[in-house]
Amino acid sequence: MIPTSYYLLLGAIIFIIGALGVLTRRSALIIFMCVEMMLNSVNLTLIALSRQWGNLNGQIFVFMIMAVAAAEVAVGLAIVISHNRHTNTTNIDEINLLKW
Amino acid sequence: MTLSVLFFVLIGAISLAAAVGVVSSNHPVHSALFLLAHFGTLAILYITLEAQFLAAIQVIIYAGGIVILILFVIMLIGSEKIVNQAEHRTWTPYVGFALGIVLLGGLAISLLQGFTGVEPNAALLQGGSPQAVGLELFTRYILPFELAAVLLLVALLGALLLARRPKLKIEEQ
Numbered sequence: 623m624i625p626t627s628y629y630l631l632l633g634a635i636i637f638i639i640g641a642l643g644v645l646t647r648r649s650a651l652i653i654f655m656c657v658e659m660m661l662n663s664v665n666l667t668l669i670a671l672s673r674q675w676g677n678l679n680g681q682i683f684v685f686m687i688m689a690v691a692a693a694e695v696a697v698g699l700a701i702v703i704s705h706n707r708h709t710n711t712t713n714i715d716e717i718n719l720l721k722w
Numbered sequence: 723m724t725l726s727v728l729f730f731v732l733i734g735a736i737s738l739a740a741a742v743g744v745v746s747s748n749h750p751v752h753s754a755l756f757l758l759a760h761f762g763t764l765a766i767l768y769i770t771l772e773a774q775f776l777a778a779i780q781v782i783i784y785a786g787g788i789v790i791l792i793l794f795v796i797m798l799i800g801s802e803k804i805v806n807q808a809e810h811r812t813w814t815p816y817v818g819f820a821l822g823i824v825l826l827g828g829l830a831i832s833l834l835q836g837f838t839g840v841e842p843n844a845a846l847l848q849g850g851s852p853q854a855v856g857l858e859l860f861t862r863y864i865l866p867f868e869l870a871a872v873l874l875l876v877a878l879l880g881a882l883l884l885a886r887r888p889k890l891k892i893e894e895q
Contacts, residue, residue: 642822679858688780691788693874
């Protein structure tokens with residue numbers, strides 16, 4: 623049986639890669655994908671710990687996270703589309719209408 | 723190194739490579755395809771963790787729903803190559819990398835502090851099947867389940883409202 627710490631390590635590394643992507647990339651769509659990746663790494667951690675303690679609560683949590691992620695993607699992409707219609711860009715540096 | 727650990731290392735390496743591909747590729751379409759590969763490897767890892775139901779859900783929702791939605795949006799609005807740097811703020815990538823290293827350090831410290839070298843054996847969980855998860859979901863967690871349904875409905879309406887073209891433009895055409 624694979625030790626749980628391996629899974630935790632993999633989840634942590636994927637989370638950091640996703641966070642780096644959010645911090646360094648400038649395309650709204652790629653930032654979206656990186657956020658999804660971070661959510662998934664947390665899912666992996668929850669499922670690994672759910673097996674570690676022999677308890678299903680972690681898997682229920684993951685189910686709820688997936689529902690929220692699906693909702694988040696739908697609304698977020700709608701915002702990207704509607705903003706793209708006005709300005710023809712998905713570069714987050716040019717999305718600054720709300721900035722003072 | 724036993725066979726199962728070897729399998730984990732192989733799948734984990736593919737998963738990491740796909741994750742790096744998502745972050746580093748210039749074209750959003752390539753990122754989306756790397757993301758698909760990443761979700762696929764994660765589904766395999768869920769099966770090794772005895773979460774068969776969630777592995778199936780992962781493939782259906784993430785690979786079948788979310789990635790397809792992202793690809794649709796990329797095709798709708800056209801994908802443009804966006805360089806990582808803003809012209810007027812060239813320091814942003816450095817700050818990003820610095821914050822990433824800080825995060826890495828924090829995670830490493832918090833993981834290594836709790837790691838004693840030996841870890842207790844994982845419990846034998848025989849409960850990743852749809853039956854077990856469904857039983858738990860419809861008895862103990864029925865309220866969050868219903869709230870998730872409401873959330874999805876609200877998100878659906880919100881997405882429809884946001885992505886719809888303004889009424890004036892439709893009438894002009």
